[in-house]
Amino acid sequence: MSAEGGTKAIVAALAANLGIAASKFVAFVFTGSSSMLAESIHSVADSGNQGLLLLGRKRSERTRTPQHPFGYGRERYFYAFVVAVVLFTVGAAFSLYEGIHKITDPHHVESPGWAFGVLIVAIVMESFSFRTAIKESNQIRNGRSWVQFIRRAKAPELPVVLLEDLGALVGLILALFGVSMAVVTHNGVWDGIGTVCIGVLLGLIAIILAIETKSLLIGEGADPEVERQIVAALESVEEVDHLIHIRTQYIGPEEMLIAAKIAVNHDDTAAQVAQGIDAAEAKIRAQFPEARLIYLEPALDTPATAGTESTVGAESGEGTESAPEESGTETPASS
Numbered sequence: 001m002s003a004e005g006g007t008k009a010i011v012a013a014l015a016a017n018l019g020i021a022a023s024k025f026v027a028f029v030f031t032g033s034s035s036m037l038a039e040s041i042h043s044v045a046d047s048g049n050q051g052l053l054l055l056g057r058k059r060s061e062r063t064r065t066p067q068h069p070f071g072y073g074r075e076r077y078f079y080a081f082v083v084a085v086v087l088f089t090v091g092a093a094f095s096l097y098e099g100i101h102k103i104t105d106p107h108h109v110e111s112p113g114w115a116f117g118v119l120i121v122a123i124v125m126e127s128f129s130f131r132t133a134i135k136e137s138n139q140i141r142n143g144r145s146w147v148q149f150i151r152r153a154k155a156p157e158l159p160v161v162l163l164e165d166l167g168a169l170v171g172l173i174l175a176l177f178g179v180s181m182a183v184v185t186h187n188g189v190w191d192g193i194g195t196v197c198i199g200v201l202l203g204l205i206a207i208i209l210a211i212e213t214k215s216l217l218i219g220e221g222a223d224p225e226v227e228r229q230i231v232a233a234l235e236s237v238e239e240v241d242h243l244i245h246i247r248t249q250y251i252g253p254e255e256m257l258i259a260a261k262i263a264v265n266h267d268d269t270a271a272q273v274a275q276g277i278d279a280a281e282a283k284i285r286a287q288f289p290e291a292r293l294i295y296l297e298p299a300l301d302t303p304a305t306a307g308t309e310s311t312v313g314a315e316s317g318e319g320t321e322s323a324p325e326e327s328g329t330e331t332p333a334s335s
Helices: 003-031 034-060 075-104 112-138 146-152 157-185 189-218 224-235 270-287
Strands: 240-252 255-264 293-300
Touching (some): 003 157, 034 075, 034 189, 075 157, 075 189, 146 157, 146 189, 157 189, 224 240, 224 255, 224 270, 270 293
Parallel strands (some): 255 293
Antiparallel strands (some): 240 255
16 A cells, blocks of 8 residues: 555545534534433544554654564554544443443433534545545555455555545435434434444444554465465575475565575585575566565475475364474575
8 A cells, every 4th residue: 555545545534523522512402412422422432543653653663673683664563453442442342331221311412503514524524534435445446345355455454544524424414314213203202212323333433443453563475365375485596396284474565574484406506505595586676666574595306395295275273384494594685
């Protein structure tokens, strides 16, 4: 994902949520609607979340240090995980509490015109923010479904903004439904029901975000198809007989680590092996610019290694790898 695209989507969402939060609080003061209060807190939480995403992006750009030799790219994953926690604790928990309280002690919605006006304006503003996030995501989605994009995206910002904006739009519709039913039926319980629905919605989105960002935070490897292409690039080099095993991991949204053990012919000289390693690195980087750290360990092509190919692209838990014990000195990629 381009840094400009992700930042543009975050800023658009932040601007929309700040304006919406202020208008919702005004509407709550005039109406006393719990749905409006829940939506106000929701918008405040979303504004804070966008601030956290911008902070994570900024901190991830720090120069690597001896204590953090691979840099700070995963800070973006950490702050995205914090966003999920904030959305759950501040947005979902508060909405559920306020909704249950309003159901057990209902009150009439006063001056409903304020609520209707603010909700309609908020829907328009959120739609603009959601449209921006969709537009930026389409540039890197590469034909994948939206579910696949959210599950497989290595940069957390756009999936987070997409889910937040979707949740905000649905939440506004639920709030409009709750307020409308409360006005039509003269029963404030409907306002509380709308608030509870908003809380459940925010809780579900928070759980999805937490699961996806947790996976990135722990460390995800390349997608199976990407890994197959990396292996093909390696084995296309004349000096590389075959791959013995490979490990990949994203240490940041735009930085991938590749470590592989390759079999070379025993008749090749050290200079030929080094030349082959350089050629393999060049081919991988030409195809995948994010592969900034490549470590290739050569091993002699003997009968012991000939039958020890890795299970490249297999799903988790399917197949086992019979590569020999990893030992010896790795040959790091040239800077």
